[in-house]
Amino acid sequence: MKRLEVSRLMLDMLEYHRGDFHRIGHAQKVLDFVRLIAELEGTGEKARKLLECAAILHDIGIPEALRIHGSSAPPFQEREGERVAGEILAGYDMDEADRRWIREAVGAHHSPEKVEARGIRILFEADWLVNIMEKKLAASPAAAAELRGRYFSSPSGLRVFDILFGPPEP
Numbered sequence: 001m002k003r004l005e006v007s008r009l010m011l012d013m014l015e016y017h018r019g020d021f022h023r024i025g026h027a028q029k030v031l032d033f034v035r036l037i038a039e040l041e042g043t044g045e046k047a048r049k050l051l052e053c054a055a056i057l058h059d060i061g062i063p064e065a066l067r068i069h070g071s072s073a074p075p076f077q078e079r080e081g082e083r084v085a086g087e088i089l090a091g092y093d094m095d096e097a098d099r100r101w102i103r104e105a106v107g108a109h110h111s112p113e114k115v116e117a118r119g120i121r122i123l124f125e126a127d128w129l130v131n132i133m134e135k136k137l138a139a140s141p142a143a144a145a146e147l148r149g150r151y152f153s154s155p156s157g158l159r160v161f162d163i164l165f166g167p168p169e170p
């Protein structure tokens, strides 16, 4: 069985989303911000690797949520995502606690109330940075301020947010 490596998991994700360049690009962007924020926050190598794996897989449940439930609403994609992530990770020789952590991170990444308990604040903020860019959600200073206050609290997440979308008005 293969050993868990970020690059191998990336190939699995590319394969799973083959042909869907938007989803592939989204996962790559979230991975990149996760890596940046984790490095700036000094999480340490182990935590960063787990966060990177979770970032690669975070939206893996969307196709199955659409197929089974006809909707990619957060509860459906979290549920199916946790399952599909488990299926993909089953191909790896890895620590059981790590496997469960990544699965549960995928299964909670849209649930603000679970972010702190699961230790996935960096993934949550990285996903929001990318969603805000892709969907142009920070179209006005007021909209940016609202998003900043609602979803961001890590010093490095806030720093990146302010570079991308402008600092809060004085």
Ligand SMILES: [Fe+2]
Binding pocket: 026, 030, 058, 059, 127
């Ligand atoms: Fe996402």
